[in-house]
Amino acid sequence: MGMQDVWVRAQSIVSGSRTVRADTIVQVKWDRQSSQYLTLVVKGGEEVYHQVRPYGAQPLEEKDGTALADGLLSAMAASAALPGGHLLVLHEVGDAAPNGTGLQWCRAAMNGTGEQPAPDRGAEPV
Template identity: 45%
Template sequence: MTPDVWVRVNSATFGGRMVRADTIEQVRWDRKTPQYLILTLHSGEEVRQDVRAGAPVDDMDDAEGPDLAERLVSAIARASDRPGGHMLELTPDESAGGVGWLRTPLVDKPWAG
């Protein structure tokens, strides 16, 4: 069975959407646009994720940005090893003093019992 992992991408500027994790080719942070992680999809489309998830904090620095991108790749890999569907979403993380990727079950069509 193929894992069903989705990433909820949110941007105040570009809006929100769900992206299948297996369509993501690259996750990167660019110091030219420090407020976003950039997800490059198989189609060549770039999707931007606000790195502060709506929190009123400064942009990421040169160490935080690449670390957050790597944590998304790791979260996708961990979710892919688990049965069922999963959604990853960037949320405030008090323990890390910033933001982190939260994995929740992907509830597909709850009305289709």
């Protein structure tokens, strides 16, 4: 078991929806210039963007953007320690979120083909 069993669902207006294997992610970053996205840097230098705010919405505060990036890294590590395959999805959880974004990383089980149950069923906050 390990990072190769953990996947991250990245969705953005720019690049659509992609599922990225956690062991190919070398960096997760958020910066003020592109505040509506988290940037997942994958091996080879490709950047995959993940929308954390609707286009035109209030920009994230730095502490919240950083919290989402750090939260993904800790969710990847926590999920890699568990048996089976896992998909990490950023969910809107509103006031239940531990940060000011209303968003939290949630983990859903994946089956062997890489498919996962609908995120609203069987996903748990990480």
